[in-house]
Amino acid sequence: MSKVAVLGAGSWGTALSIVLADNGHDVRLWTHRKEQADMINSSHKNEKYLEIMIPRTIKAHHDLAKAVADVSVVVVVVPSKAIREVCTSLDQYITKDITIVHASKGIEPESLKRISEMIDEEMDNYAYEDIAVLSGPSHAEEVGKRQPTTVTVSSLNEQKAEIIQDLFINEAFRVYTSPDILGVELGGALKNIIALGAGISDGLGYGDNAKAALITRGLAEIARLGTSLGANPLTFLGLPGVGDLIVTCTSVHSRNWRAGNLLGKGRDLDEVLDQMGMVVEGVRTTKAAHQFAEKQQIEMPITNGIYKILFENEKPKTVVDQLMNRTKREEMDDLAALLSKKYS
Ligand SMILES: NC(=O)C1=CN([C@@H]2O[C@H](COP(=O)(O)OP(=O)(O)OC[C@H]3O[C@@H](n4cnc5c(N)ncnc54)[C@H](OP(=O)(O)O)[C@@H]3O)[C@@H](O)[C@H]2O)C=CC1
Numbered sequence: 573m574s575k576v577a578v579l580g581a582g583s584w585g586t587a588l589s590i591v592l593a594d595n596g597h598d599v600r601l602w603t604h605r606k607e608q609a610d611m612i613n614s615s616h617k618n619e620k621y622l623e624i625m626i627p628r629t630i631k632a633h634h635d636l637a638k639a640v641a642d643v644s645v646v647v648v649v650v651p652s653k654a655i656r657e658v659c660t661s662l663d664q665y666i667t668k669d670i671t672i673v674h675a676s677k678g679i680e681p682e683s684l685k686r687i688s689e690m691i692d693e694e695m696d697n698y699a700y701e702d703i704a705v706l707s708g709p710s711h712a713e714e715v716g717k718r719q720p721t722t723v724t725v726s727s728l729n730e731q732k733a734e735i736i737q738d739l740f741i742n743e744a745f746r747v748y749t750s751p752d753i754l755g756v757e758l759g760g761a762l763k764n765i766i767a768l769g770a771g772i773s774d775g776l777g778y779g780d781n782a783k784a785a786l787i788t789r790g791l792a793e794i795a796r797l798g799t800s801l802g803a804n805p806l807t808f809l810g811l812p813g814v815g816d817l818i819v820t821c822t823s824v825h826s827r828n829w830r831a832g833n834l835l836g837k838g839r840d841l842d843e844v845l846d847q848m849g850m851v852v853e854g855v856r857t858t859k860a861a862h863q864f865a866e867k868q869q870i871e872m873p874i875t876n877g878i879y880k881i882l883f884e885n886e887k888p889k890t891v892v893d894q895l896m897n898r899t900k901r902e903e904m905d906d907l908a909a910l911l912s913k914k915y916s
């Protein structure tokens with residue numbers, strides 16, 4: 573049995589706490605809002621975020637010092653925009669025996685940093701090599717109900733990845749390891765852009781052909797950018813790549829898909845985000861990936877089209893027309909060129 577602090581009491585932090593409690597760990601679920609901690613402790617519910625009873629063994633905390641006292645693992649699972657603030661506060665409590673894993677998905681538009689890089693910048697007391705990331709196709713709503721789910725944990729330090737694998741794995745939650753932290757983080761972050769696109773496509777009334785096209789050509793874009801940055805192309809064929817793309821593009825649980833669906837129906841972005849009431853990471857990540865594509869000189873037509881819808885007021889239908897009328901080309905040419913450069 574381990575003492576574990578889960579930082580972030582949204583849907584994913586709550587669902588991961590349930591997995592850990594089921595595995596017999598002593599779980600402290602930290603929230604930045606005292607009234608939420610009190611409500612979870614008294615009702616054993618966190619209704620705004622997850623409609624499921626929370627095991628009584630999970631204790632919610634508002635005081636970070638108390639939440640992390642004597643823990644051996646800290647799970648950071650706040651939205652990407654809150655990572656720096658939370659990790660700055662966390663740093664003072666870190667001792668050498670603690671393992672940090674994050675389960676958030678995003679890229680910071682201002683710096684183009686991944687979550688592990690932001691954590692590293694805010695934490696003097698923890699080595700980058702020891703950060704782990706947990707990612708993969710895993711909607712909180714299904715994990716909370718103990719429905720079969722598979723994820724991947726990655727760290728440059730294999731031992732840390734195995735500590736996290738052992739901590740979470742159970743008969744409903746299967747955890748694989750991967751050494752490719754770059755690919756695992758990029759796959760998890762970039763799929764949210766394509767999920768916005770899949771929602772837009774459904775909102776416009778298009779069918780399964782359009783969605784399959786978005787998933788497949790979206791995967792090509794993700795692999796193109798990821799490979800150019802040094803990720804292993806095989807990672808994008810795994811759970812943090814195509815696995816997460818499929819689940820997010822096809823599920824009504826996905827906040828990114830749902831936000832895209834409303835945009836496709838003609839709603840305005842601010843109005844959509846207000847209505848969601850939960851984080852839609854794809855919006856910030858689209859901004860970041862749009863810049864990344866320019867910097868790396870990588871073609872990302874779907875990402876750029878979604879950028880135009882989100883930030884330049886372009887009509888979704890116009891973007892679809894632009895995508896469908898691009899210059900004709902061979903399907904695999906640039907990806908094949910990138911791979912041959914990588915392995916030459
Ligand atoms: N939901 C899912 O199925 C999955 C989500 N993820 C990823 O996990 C991350 C968290 O997502 P999720 O839990 O779904 O998000 P939610 O929107 O469900 O919840 C976000 C939580 O973070 C809290 N929060 C916001 N800002 C801060 C802050 N500055 N300090 C502390 N807490 C803060 C919110 O508090 P408040 O109530 O005050 O707003 C809320 O409790 C995201 O990166 C997401 O992509 C990954 C896999 C699955």
Ligand SMILES: O=C(CO)COP(=O)(O)O
Nearest residue numbers: 708709710711826827828
């Ligand atoms: O990452 C997720 C599932 O793996 C959750 O996706 P959403 O943030 O779109 O709900």
